[in-house]
Amino acid sequence: MTNETNGLLAGLSAELVSITERVGASVVRVDDGTRLTATGIIWSADGIIVTTSHGVERDEEVFIELHNGTRLAATLIGRDPDTDIAALRVAATGLPPAEVAADDAAKIGQFALALGRPGNSGLQATFGIVSARLDSQSEGGPETVLHTDAVFYPGFSGGPLVNVAGQVIGLNNLMFGRGKGVSLGVSIVRHVVEGLLAHGKMPRGYLGVRTQAAALPAHLIESLPLTQDRGLLIVQVEQKSPAEQGGLLLGDTLLSVSGQQITDVDSLRSQLRQHHAGQEIALNLLRGGVLLTLAVTLGTEN
Structure with a gap:
């Protein structure tokens, strides 16, 4: 191995050590009293800590430990089960927050x-x-x-x-x-x-229906025409729900939400996660062999 190669590797190693020490001051231990502990990130100097929701099994008696060993009581601000993210708050100021990159900073291969x-x-x-x-x-x-x-x-x-x-x-x-x-x-x-x-939670959109996947009739796919062969049959519309107020009926077949095709329950859930309560969405559906578009304002699930 040449001296030049040794120098490059030594330089890279030293830089990784420097980055680890610098960022490590913003990395905390999260202890909820269970057998396993998790890690958290100091998000802001005034005491906001971000971690995973599954790493904080309890809502009370949660503590974080700073890089210098200081142990602080933390309160749960809220958790989001969909993304498995939780936010905590500690009564401290002047904490060293992590520097967060721009949204497009991560590149494949870096x-x-x-x-x-x-x-x-x-x-x-x-x-x-x-x-x-x-x-x-x-x-x-x-x-x-x-x-x-x-x-x-x-x-x-x-x-x-x-x-x-x-x-x-x-x-x-x-x-x-x-x-x-x-x-x-x-x-x-x-x-x-x-x-x-x-x-304290993510105010994602709530529609208020139960559905099941259903194959679309071949003659309708050809005659309308349709670009999908499956949709979601609505088998229940909850009373006083956004779906009922927006005009959805038992037996309708949902085809798309805001222009995105819906072919199974997971795709509907995915679309609803991407919209917030109070937002109006366009639902394309089949009713009695006729294509309809309804505007529905999403609510919040109790």
Whole structure:
């Protein structure tokens, strides 16, 4: 190995150590009194901590431990089961917040550090690359999920995935990755944290129907014409729900929400997650062999 190569590796190693030490001050241990602890990120200097919801099993008697060993009581601001994100608050100011990257900063192939404070082990770090980036669009803006080959150890959930500039590009989640390296991009995290701070939960849209997947009649696919062969048959409309108030009827077949085709229950749930309470959406459906479009204002589930 040449001196030049040795110098490059030594330089990279020293830079990774520097990034780990700098960002590590913003990485906390989250202790909810259960057997396993999680990791959290200092989101703001005035005491906002972001972590995973599954890492905070209890709503009370939660504590966080700072990089210097200081232990602080934390209160749960709120949690979002869909994204598995939770926000905590501690009674402290002047905390060192993590620097959060721009939404589009994460690139496939770039180096990435995963940091965590699992158990009593102190700060830990693993190194890899961003191996995949999955982008989608929602009412809250662009959403990104990152995959990395950096190893996530137990207790790493809630910790940051960091680029070589020391900026957080993702919130690590062992549960989503089933043991592999999956991180929610900062666009999702930022949107959910804003919702939790404002409402204590994510005010996602509620329609108020029960459905089941149904094949569309071949003669209607050809005659109307339709570009899908399946839809969702509405088998129940809840009383006083947005669906009832918007004119949906038992036996209607839902085809699309705001222009996005609906072919199964998961696709309907996905679309509703991307809209908020009070927002008007366009529902395309079949009723008695006739295509209809209804405007429905979503509500909030009790």
